[in-house]
Amino acid sequence: MSTEEDPYSQVCTVSIKPLDGKAEGTCSGILLDTQQGLILTHASLLYPLVEECDPERLRRLVRDGSGDKRIFSGAVNIEVTLPNSDNGLENTFFTNDRTIHPVKLLSQAVQDVRPFVRCKGKLKTIFECKRLRDVLTKLMPSDSWQFVEDISAVENRTEQDNKSGNKAELCYNLLPFFILIKLQNLYPMENVLSVRDSVDNKAGDPVEICATPFGNMSPEVFLNAKSRGILSKVAGPRGVLLMTDARCVPGSEGGALFYCHKRKRLLTGIVIASLCWKNNEWVGLSLACAISEVIGSLKSHLTHDLDKIKRTEYVSGFGQGFIPRLIKHVRCVNVGHNWGSGVVVDSEKGVIMTCSHVLNDAKYSGVHVSDSESSSSEMCNIIYRTPLKSQFDIAFIQQKNVTAHLSEDKQIRFGKAVEGEVVYVIGHAIFRGQGDTLPMVCRGIVSKIVQHNKVPVMLQTTCAVHAGVSGGGVFNTRGQLVAIVVCNSKDTVSGACYPHVNMCVPIETVASVIRHYLQTSDEDILRSLHVRNDAVKRIWSIGTEDCTMISRI
The missing domain is CATH 2.40.10.120 (Thrombin, subunit H)
Known part of the structure; x- marks a missing residue:
């Protein structure tokens, strides 16, 4: 797949770290606007940073459905890791010259070409998709559903945990929230993402998750890993909630859910939960929010137009008509x-x-x-x-x-x-x-x-x-x-x-x-x-x- 046709080039990882370095929030993200340098990610970035957030502003965020960069008590560093598409390796490995052996390149004394680039970012806004909130409240009430990595942490909370606030409850409350980050040093590039309307999604559609397991831990190893499955369920008004059986692990939140049609990849959702527990039993499915619904919610928080994002007509699935x-x-x-x-x-x-x-x-x-x-x-x-x-x-x-x-x-x-x-x-x-x-x-x-x-x-x-x-x-x-x-x-x-x-x-x-x-x-x-x-x-x-x-x- 050439660079011009590569939708994965706009999938990335995001990291937020306080200047004192005590904690770090990290997950995946999507470069939604390549001209303005806008990164869309999920509010799971805030899960490890609860103690770094201003408590009153965090409560207002959950109550009112929107917030801004002042959510943190102190200064933070935001870093976005994007794939380096122009690495020059493709022509080397896919040559017809049989005298070139790729393994020899590993021992040559040349400057390493990193497979990714890092950019500084700035928090622009935090916002809620209200339709997603409504369907989550109805179908997945907080008294029986949890969205945490370790369910034992919910079952074995200490008295101090109860006094300081239930992090599992915060994870639940922030599920319908998304974060918009503006890159500070990105050179404008052509947008190659095409967005699929949420009303076209249906159970059984073939999908692919492109995200980074474990977030920013080791992008050399995990950046933009792919997994495939199908849409297992589409729920809520305009199909706002998507459930998929494609593999997903912590750190993949904020990653891209693509609808697969032959060799095409149409952006159809953004991952919001990699792990689900119902009544303390693991559910082997991942949650995503329809991307067109997120964009609709985002428009009210921006002064410029997002209509330049490519949209596509419904493309029917292949082999799934039964x-x-x-x-x-x-x-x-x-x-x-x-x-x-x-x-x-x-x-x-x-x-x-x-x-x-x-x-x-x-x-x-x-x-x-x-x-x-x-x-x-x-x-x-x-x-x-x-x-x-x-x-x-x-x-x-x-x-x-x-x-x-x-x-x-x-x-x-x-x-x-x-x-x-x-x-x-x-x-x-x-x-x-x-x-x-x-x-x-x-x-x-x-x-x-x-x-x-x-x-x-x-x-x-x-x-x-x-x-x-x-x-x-x-x-x-x-x-x-x-x-x-x-x-x-x-x-x-x-x-x-x-x-x-x-x-x-x-x-x-x-x-x-x-x-x-x-x-x-x-x-x-x-x-x-x-x-x-x-x-x-x-x-x-x-x-x-x-x-x-x-x-x-």
């Missing part, structure tokens, strides 16, 4: 105060496949189903469910008014899973279906297919799986259902769950029974799903008699 169709097949299955997911396997008959444990309290509360088209729910009948702790945790329910023509075929297509292939898990993870109707989408691969007597009995994926996904579908890139999610693994000592290690029922093994039932409506055939095999039981127990290493979700 995901919106599959989302319509996934239902939220509500049973009392709990919920799970289900997959419509026959839209004409209204047959939905889910997990037996999702229906655990059904006799007391009934089963209600809601879909992605509306927040209303409908009572369902239970057709069949395997006994609890059965090896194949499967159940079937029936909904009367299933949306017609969910796909070209009345029955969803089944497929055979292959180890290593890309798959998508779709289910109502984390957020309940009612009030937030769209399911979550996560991408990964089939990491393992466990067999007994050459019959697949368990499928594992690397997709991030969370509470509420039980009964959700695992789909391959051809839009075929290859498995039903049952549970993920957990640590028997700490009780922590591992979202990226999950267990599923392979559809290949049960497909013939399901097809037979759909053709005949003979409920007796479903009883064969209740497998009684000690070897299969040991596999699903993961070496423990009471299944303590799995977490029903």
Whole structure:
């Protein structure tokens, strides 16, 4: 990719350090305006500098939604590290002259060419994206969500911590805030970023994070590392909140979230949280704010125009067109105060496949189903469910008014899973279906297919799986259902769950029974799903008699 076409050249790291050198705030950033030298980053820069901030001005910032450079009690140094695009190495390494060996350059006595440049900066403003604040308050209340590196610091706060203020609470309050920095010694350059409008984002879109892990710690090693994934969820007015399963670590806050279309990279978001905890359980997803929404909030704080930033028309994804169709097949299955997911396997008959444990309290509360088209729910009948702790945790329910023509075929297509292939898990993870109707989408691969007597009995994926996904579908890139999610693994000592290690029922093994039932409506055939095999039981127990290493979700 040539320099003129390189959107990564405008992604950077930002560091704020008081003159006394006691603390340092560092994260990633985006050179948003190449003529004015304006760097956009996230307010996570302030997390380590709480003691350097003026307490009253910090409180006013959170209350009023804006602030300025006087947030700090004393003077600070601001430094921005940008990639050095003009390093002259590209032609050296990509030459057709076979007599040149790149490794020899490492031993030559020439002046080193640094891969980055450093510029001084000045704090211009701190501002809030109010739409982001509203959706975070609604979907991620502070009493159950934390956004800190070490959750034990929240659980084990001392009395002194409580007196001085809860830093975890400050992290939460500053999530919708952003910082604008003006470079003092940048030579104006051409802008190569194109911005994608937030309303064009949808779950399943391929994305890439370009950010610097650990911030300013070692830019020689980490500056502008990339990771890829998909948009797992788009929420809030105009899709202001984005959730992605792309890898993200502390220091990546303020980094760029690009929408990927072939070789193009369109700036679609800015990272706001690399780590999320819900009820003290790690959520393997990262949060971003739609960049067009941040720019909209920023305009009221600037005297000059930002309209020179390139905007682009919606570019449709490639190879992802089946995901919106599959989302319509996934239902939220509500049973009392709990919920799970289900997959419509026959839209004409209204047959939905889910997990037996999702229906655990059904006799007391009934089963209600809601879909992605509306927040209303409908009572369902239970057709069949395997006994609890059965090896194949499967159940079937029936909904009367299933949306017609969910796909070209009345029955969803089944497929055979292959180890290593890309798959998508779709289910109502984390957020309940009612009030937030769209399911979550996560991408990964089939990491393992466990067999007994050459019959697949368990499928594992690397997709991030969370509470509420039980009964959700695992789909391959051809839009075929290859498995039903049952549970993920957990640590028997700490009780922590591992979202990226999950267990599923392979559809290949049960497909013939399901097809037979759909053709005949003979409920007796479903009883064969209740497998009684000690070897299969040991596999699903993961070496423990009471299944303590799995977490029903």
